[in-house]
Amino acid sequence: MTEIRVLTDEAQFRAHCTLFRRAIHAQAPSDDSWAITLPSYEQGRVHAAFDGDEMVGTTQSFGSSLVVPGGAVVPHSAISRVGVRADYTRRGVLTALMREQLSALPDPVATLRATEGRIYGRFGYGVAGRVREVEIDAKHAVIPGAMTGRVRMIDADTADKLLPELHDAIGLRRPGQISRWPGWWARQRDRKGEAENSVTVVHSGPDGDDGFLTYKVTTEKDFKHRLSVEDLEYANADAWRDLWIYVVRLDLVDHIENEVPLDDPVSLLFEDPRVVLTKDVFDEIWLRLADVPRMLSARTYGHADAVVLEVHDKLLPANDGRYRVSPDGAERVDASADITIPVDLLGAVYFGDTTFSQLAATKRIEGTRLADADALFAVPQKPVCGTFF
Template identity: 35%
Template sequence: MNELNVRAAAAGEYDEVRVLFAGAMMFDSSPTELGRRMFEPERTLVVTDGPDIVGTTQALTRDLSIPGAVVPAAHVTGVGVKATHRRRGIMAQLISRQLREVPEAIAVLWASESGIYGRFGYAAAAWGMSYEIDLHRVGPSNVKTRPGEISELPADGAIKELAPLLQALQERRPGVSGRSDLKWQQHLEDKPDERGGKTARQILVHRDESGTIDGYALWRGKMHWTATGPANEVHLEELVAITPAAYQALWQHVLTLDLAGTLEFGFAAVDEPLQQLVTTPTALNRRVTESLWVRVTDVPRALEQRRYAVAVDLVLDVTDDLIPANTGRFHLTTGETVRCEPTDAPADLSLSTTELGAIYLGGRQLAEFAATGRVIEHTPGALTQATAAFNWPVAPVSLEIF
């Protein structure tokens, strides 16, 4: 039996890494030239058995909106182990080493198997809302749309119009991942053999009275008929609006398309204002699921780079079974500046990096974890103060599975 080795990938190993991950996830691999251009071998770890790659994980270089800031975040993806090499600790080796080596203060991922990542200090930090809207029941908007215009945008040249809107959303809502030009190109690829029977992607934009684009929606249609007539499917892929007028107009448009019976959308926020725009909210058929998972890799830096809803002055006793530098007491003070520094002072609260990851985007309450003993209050009132500080008025949302 060959010795298993962990190393960074080589520049020419994109195809092999892609094939291995596709096999682990049970989908057909289609390496592309764009994928090769985006490949970051120095941020890709592989496990080899002799000449063969049998395990891999990647950390993409992207930024993420957090409460009050947009910061670098390791976007973890491509985690897979060859079926012949399961149950040998390969995934644990890969994830542990990756978390110790990433230069960013936080790592984020979408968990295909949520039971795995909690073992490594990740925690679900954002909930996603998915819709299966009955367009025959949902009813027209109760809110009058303001003047503006909906039009279609050709895919060629769309990036320069859409990218600033995504950046503007990052300034407003945590959990949103930034996109490079290459990532935008990949995001807007529209290969006919990958449409699953749906139409080509439509890019809708809303222009305000001055002609400025202040919102967009990406959607596809699919023909469907029932015994009683047409009930076509609307598949909304993404909707970004930075003004109320754009939000109302774009939703009104996709909810009232002719011959349509259902609309599916999988990337809404839990505080999505959509229910204000319909007469029958129950027809939205909402389902809440875990979306973005967060792992704090550098406690002081992670806590200093976000902002807080109220001022705090607390000592946190933090434990981390994987990254020793994260274990200890940290003095967190907020105000015009945020400081988080090691200290020997008595702790106000005890918790682990898992709980810090869960509350990091402001979408979960710290008090939730005190109810199960995962957060311990040592100073009366500290839990209430910390819960209020880490909370954020806008729920985090992740717009894509990466």
């Protein structure tokens, strides 16, 4: 019988990391790698499934915060390191882990990055935000005009100290963005892993530092060079534009790749917008509303007549109920429902990336007053996270 335990010491944490990495077909952490990884383990947030004394499954959360439509910031759990040992899959281990983790979650909302698209819907996660992978032909890319500020290159030690402070100062700009915890920044300092060969530049405007960019350049066949943007953060449009100018004007770069929000206007920067090619669009944010009444009350709504949603949540039945949503907010009510929706699809519409009408067209939800619901949940910007975990 599977037993779920909360892990408490370093030896258990390392076994947890080893099992997870093997579940995704990666090597166990070396001593050097483990020294970098250990700070990312937080007491009280590490769960494992056991069969007797054998660890057979893992999951973990990181304490963070999340911005919702309207600009409010709420406590948030970033879910990661979800894995089941290969000889224990399809035996209910993951279901037991997810149920226990969600029941004990200290935050009203969680997000994750899904390795497989069919897994997490049954645990109440919905695709709430997507990103666009773009490739830019650097040899023919021209952004007219000069920079309005200054871009300077900084060394790794300076970046280790400055970037966390600058990220906090820039703040969370659009729905879906999350704060970064100390363990996340510790992984970014891994000189033999994620941070190897990274270059960081910082943008300064009239009020001081207001953006940064981290990137790597790799050599491909025929001595072509590809620049991969790893992190791009900015407080205003001038910093965003100047950092793109810096990237495009680098010598010995043939192609530039980056992940941007669906509504990012990057192609409009260029004299020829066709130098920007969209290679893919894929899911980024999987959202789980752990406390539905709190999360419905946290965000703001558009102008439309009130709609009553009936929410169903198989894993967290306390969320079951009917909620009136209006421009004034959301509240639990005893009234007839206009729309019936499971909690995973409520997560999908929460940031406005998906609409109620789209879900109804695919027969995923039932109800009326769809146009009003769409207007209530509409947002001026598409959601994005921008922080991989």
